[in-house]
Amino acid sequence: MSEPQKEFAIRVRDLVVGFGRQTVLDHLSLDVRKGEILGLVGASGGGKSVLMRTIIGLIPRREGTIEVMGQAIGGRRQGAALTWGILFQQGALFSSLTVRQNVQFPLRENLVLSQELMDEIAIAKLEMVGLLPEDGDKYPSELSGGMTKRVALARALALDPPILFLDEPTSGLDPIAAGDFDELISTLQKTLGLTVFMVTHDLASLTTVCDRVAALADGKIVAIGPMHELLQSEHPWVRAYFHGKRSQMLQHEMR
Amino acid sequence: MNSEPLLQATPSGDVLKLRPEGPWTAANVSVLETLSRSVGADVGRFRAVTLDMSGVSALDTLGAWVLEKLSRRASSSGRSAEFVGVADHFSGLLDEVRGVNRHTPALAAAPNPILLRLSDLGKATVGAREDITIFLQLLGALSMAVIGVLRHPRSMRLTSMVYQLYRIGWQAIPIVALITFLIGAIIAQQGFFHFRRFGAESYTVDMVGILVLRELGVLIVAIMVAGRSGSAYTAELGSMKMREEIDALSTMGLDPVHVLILPRVAALVIALPILAFIGSIAALYGGGLVAQFYGGMGPAIYIARLHDAISVTHFEVGILKAPFMALVIGIVACSEGLRVKGSAESLGRQTTTSVVKSIFLVIVLDGLFAIFFASIGM
Numbered sequence: 188m189s190e191p192q193k194e195f196a197i198r199v200r201d202l203v204v205g206f207g208r209q210t211v212l213d214h215l216s217l218d219v220r221k222g223e224i225l226g227l228v229g230a231s232g233g234g235k236s237v238l239m240r241t242i243i244g245l246i247p248r249r250e251g252t253i254e255v256m257g258q259a260i261g262g263r264r265q266g267a268a269l270t271w272g273i274l275f276q277q278g279a280l281f282s283s284l285t286v287r288q289n290v291q292f293p294l295r296e297n298l299v300l301s302q303e304l305m306d307e308i309a310i311a312k313l314e315m316v317g318l319l320p321e322d323g324d325k326y327p328s329e330l331s332g333g334m335t336k337r338v339a340l341a342r343a344l345a346l347d348p349p350i351l352f353l354d355e356p357t358s359g360l361d362p363i364a365a366g367d368f369d370e371l372i373s374t375l376q377k378t379l380g381l382t383v384f385m386v387t388h389d390l391a392s393l394t395t396v397c398d399r400v401a402a403l404a405d406g407k408i409v410a411i412g413p414m415h416e417l418l419q420s421e422h423p424w425v426r427a428y429f430h431g432k433r434s435q436m437l438q439h440e441m442r
Numbered sequence: 443m444n445s446e447p448l449l450q451a452t453p454s455g456d457v458l459k460l461r462p463e464g465p466w467t468a469a470n471v472s473v474l475e476t477l478s479r480s481v482g483a484d485v486g487r488f489r490a491v492t493l494d495m496s497g498v499s500a501l502d503t504l505g506a507w508v509l510e511k512l513s514r515r516a517s518s519s520g521r522s523a524e525f526v527g528v529a530d531h532f533s534g535l536l537d538e539v540r541g542v543n544r545h546t547p548a549l550a551a552a553p554n555p556i557l558l559r560l561s562d563l564g565k566a567t568v569g570a571r572e573d574i575t576i577f578l579q580l581l582g583a584l585s586m587a588v589i590g591v592l593r594h595p596r597s598m599r600l601t602s603m604v605y606q607l608y609r610i611g612w613q614a615i616p617i618v619a620l621i622t623f624l625i626g627a628i629i630a631q632q633g634f635f636h637f638r639r640f641g642a643e644s645y646t647v648d649m650v651g652i653l654v655l656r657e658l659g660v661l662i663v664a665i666m667v668a669g670r671s672g673s674a675y676t677a678e679l680g681s682m683k684m685r686e687e688i689d690a691l692s693t694m695g696l697d698p699v700h701v702l703i704l705p706r707v708a709a710l711v712i713a714l715p716i717l718a719f720i721g722s723i724a725a726l727y728g729g730g731l732v733a734q735f736y737g738g739m740g741p742a743i744y745i746a747r748l749h750d751a752i753s754v755t756h757f758e759v760g761i762l763k764a765p766f767m768a769l770v771i772g773i774v775a776c777s778e779g780l781r782v783k784g785s786a787e788s789l790g791r792q793t794t795t796s797v798v799k800s801i802f803l804v805i806v807l808d809g810l811f812a813i814f815f816a817s818i819g820m
Contacts, residue, residue: 282784282785282786282787283785283786283787294468297468298468298469298471298472299471299472300471300472300475301475304471304475304504304507304508307507307511307543308503308504308507310542310543311503311507311539311542311543312503314541314542314543315503315538315542320543326784326785327784327785328783328784328785329784344503346468347467347468347502347503347504377534378534378535378537378538379502379503379535380531
């Protein structure tokens with residue numbers, strides 16, 4: 188790694204995470220460059236979400252260091268919302284607040300600003316993720332799956348954090364909605380200059396929006412690079428993942 | 443790079459030149475708001491406004507929006523406003539922000555307070571009718587389920603019912619016994635204390651016996667069961683509703699009333715009379731202890747007086763009410779559980795409603811029974 192340190196948004200070194208006797212991540216190292224969209228693939232239950240949750244501090248680590256934007260992290264920090272936005276798999280919207288209040292929540296908690304400006308910013312964010320201002324008064328239980336994801340994205344982006352974590356952003360969406368969502372993420376990433384860390388199983392997302400893809404197997408990153416390099420990888424799990432029946436079928440269709 | 447954002451306003455002829463500098467980001471939002479407000483008044487006095495963006499070191503959505511708002515205010519009254527010197531990496535964001543907030547949704551006009559009060563009253567009236575309808579519907583569905591079980595006794599969910607019986611009956615015994623014991627003791631103490639003044643101490647036993655067996659024993663136990671088990675029923679069924687478990691049951695061809703509600707209500711109907719009996723005995727025991735240690739009346743006299751004062755009728759009047767109260771508590775708790783909507787708040791609200799409503803109905807029912815028993819001379 189000869190690149191200078193400030194090129195990296197996230198640096199993970201020798202990370203060990205486990206529960207009880209089970210070791211989920213075993214001396215894992217991973218670098219995420221600033222301004223890239225990194226896709227993380229791995230077997231179900233293989234530790235992808237654990238890696239993400241460890242980086243954002245929800246799961247304690249046994250060994251290793253994690254640096255985010257050049258700062259070592261440990262425990263819960265003040266103003267975490269200014270550093271990163273997180274899109275949880277199920278949206279994790281606060282069910283007793285309206286959509287608008289959900290988007291305003293990080294603003295209200297972290298900044299001092301007038302209600303008028305807060306309303307305008309919330310509507311601006313909703314429009315940026317492709318929702319209507321009228322949707323702001325709905326409650327999360329009244330939203331469809333795709334809208335929930337969009338609102339969750341608007342909330343994650345409320346403070347324009349430099350890093351965005353996405354946990355399976357397109358799961359549960361139909362292919363058209365998933366494609367739209369991919370496009371949205373890529374547009375926002377370009378406009379706002381975000382670094383995106385995306386856990387996904389969606390081969391189409393990996394191919395279309397990710398700059399690089401990292402494959403997690405046996406608690407380690409076994410391959411990392413642009414999609415076409417990963418397709419050439421000799422690692423047995425990576426081969427099985429990208430050259431299995433389902434993947435072959437998809438790639439064939441895409442060509 | 444400046445650490446504080448700045449906004450320089452230089453008038454030149456008809457044109458106001460604005461030059462924002464430094465980081466225009468969310469972290470500096472309070473400074474940005476002050477800056478834009480201070481310039482906002484000036485903007486109206488010039489024919490054109492230019493925003494020179496070359497001095498901005500960092501920009502995010504919030505900063506871009508504050509600038510865009512300034513430019514919109516300038517251009518709103520036919521003046522011209524333009525951004526100049528926009529760095530390449532900011533232009534995408536500014537373009538994006540230019541598109542948003544173009545149409546504000548029509549805000550609902552502040553409602554007339556009198557009309558609001560009237561509409562609340564109307565909604566509450568309709569809601570009360572709906573409550574009665576739902577209660578009767580569930581009662582009907584429950585009756586159908588009972589008929590179904592009578593026809594095919596094997597279809598009764600016996601395991602589920604026994605488990606509910608264990609939870610709401612057996613596990614409730616200690617707390618029910620403790621509280622009714624204390625209530626019995628308190629009534630006896632008050633009786634001795636006040637009746638002593640006119641020498642009618644021995645009538646304390648009559649009061650304790652009749653009051654506990656006819657009214658208090660069953661009423662206190664029913665209120666406790668409504669708070670303890672009714673709330674649990676509502677929360678259980680509500681969270682099942684939230685997670686679509688009840689829909690899953692229906693799609694498998696099973697009737698939620700039969701599978702979930704009948705065992706619960708049946709368990710309540712069986713458990714409440716038993717608990718009321720245990721509670722009454724505990725209250726009489728508490729009264730007896732007070733009689734001995736406070737009123738100076740030995741156990742033999744207490745029991746003999748009790749024997750004279752009360753008859754099986756008093757016990758029957760109390761215990762006959764228990765199954766009906768259990769039915770009301772069970773139906774209210776289950777119907778409120780099924781009315782839970784998606785949010786966590788609604789689960790809390792329905793649980794509160796369930797407890798308040800079932801306690802209210804239990805007391806109303808008790809009053810109706812009092813009238814009924816009085817008129818048939820029991």
